[in-house]
Amino acid sequence: MKYDYCPTCGSKLIQKQAGDDGKVPYCESCEKYWFDSFTTCVIVLVYNEFNEIALLKQLYLSNKYNVFVAGYMQVGESAEDAAIREVKEELGIDVEKIEYADSVWFEKGQNLMLGFMAFAKKHDFKLSKEVDSASWVKYSEVPNTLFPDSPENAAWAIYRKYLKKLNNK
Ligand SMILES: [Zn+2]
Incomplete structure (x- = not known):
């Protein structure tokens, strides 16, 4: 599953660099990455x-x-x-x-x-x-x-x- 919105607070996620993993969806309010899940x-x-x-x-x-x-x-x-x-x-x-x-x-x-x-x-x-x-x-x-x-x-x-x-x- 790919995330566009934060499952916790509903904010629109931005793309943020996460070390070696490249750009990953990120919630600025919760300060949390939302990696694809399966x-x-x-x-x-x-x-x-x-x-x-x-x-x-x-x-x-x-x-x-x-x-x-x-x-x-x-x-x-x-x-x-x-x-x-x-x-x-x-x-x-x-x-x-x-x-x-x-x-x-x-x-x-x-x-x-x-x-x-x-x-x-x-x-x-x-x-x-x-x-x-x-x-x-x-x-x-x-x-x-x-x-x-x-x-x-x-x-x-x-x-x-x-x-x-x-x-x-
Ligand atoms: Zn959030």
């Missing part, structure tokens, strides 16, 4: 001890393709905390180990997607209402039902990191 999301490849990956079907996103756990970050939490929370909310299972995988800018939604790989023991899911169905799928079959690969598809970026990790074992 929403940060986490996306999580959840895997278990059998090299299976949790694939979710969310009809509001697609009735054809599967997705990984994903959600918006909340104010005050770390990206790792957000990833663990989303897995618990959507699948009802506890993450035992989490590691950062990759990040992708999603132009259409203007979102920064932070990708993680999370290990959880194989348990039955207890799905949130946002999730229509979910299943553990053998890792090699995962590409068959993901949204097609593209530079903006964070799921694929994480999946490739997961394959690397498997091959390094």
